[in-house]
Amino acid sequence: MKQIVYLNDSLIDFERASISPNDRGFLFSDGVYEVVRCYDGYRFELERHLDRLQYGLRELRIADIDRSKLIEVSAELL
Numbered sequence: 074m075k076q077i078v079y080l081n082d083s084l085i086d087f088e089r090a091s092i093s094p095n096d097r098g099f100l101f102s103d104g105v106y107e108v109v110r111c112y113d114g115y116r117f118e119l120e121r122h123l124d125r126l127q128y129g130l131r132e133l134r135i136a137d138i139d140r141s142k143l144i145e146v147s148a149e150l151l
Contacts, residue, residue: 079146105129114151119144
């Protein structure tokens with residue numbers, strides 16, 4: 074099974090995915106982790122997950138997300 078990831082606004086092969094050693098999240102561990110469970114192509118409670126993600130980002134003063142882009146990309150990944 075081919076593995077793909079979404080990185081820097083692109084879907085790429087898993088093997089090509091990498092981050093810069095100068096990435097702030099890599100250097101300082103800034104980040105928010107949120108997982109959306111999927112069942113038969115349905116993203117379970119997606120809006121609640123996105124709400125939590127936005128809250129965590131706001132608390133850490135990290136730039137907000139584009140909800141519509143995340144919804145679009147998650148659908149494409151499924």
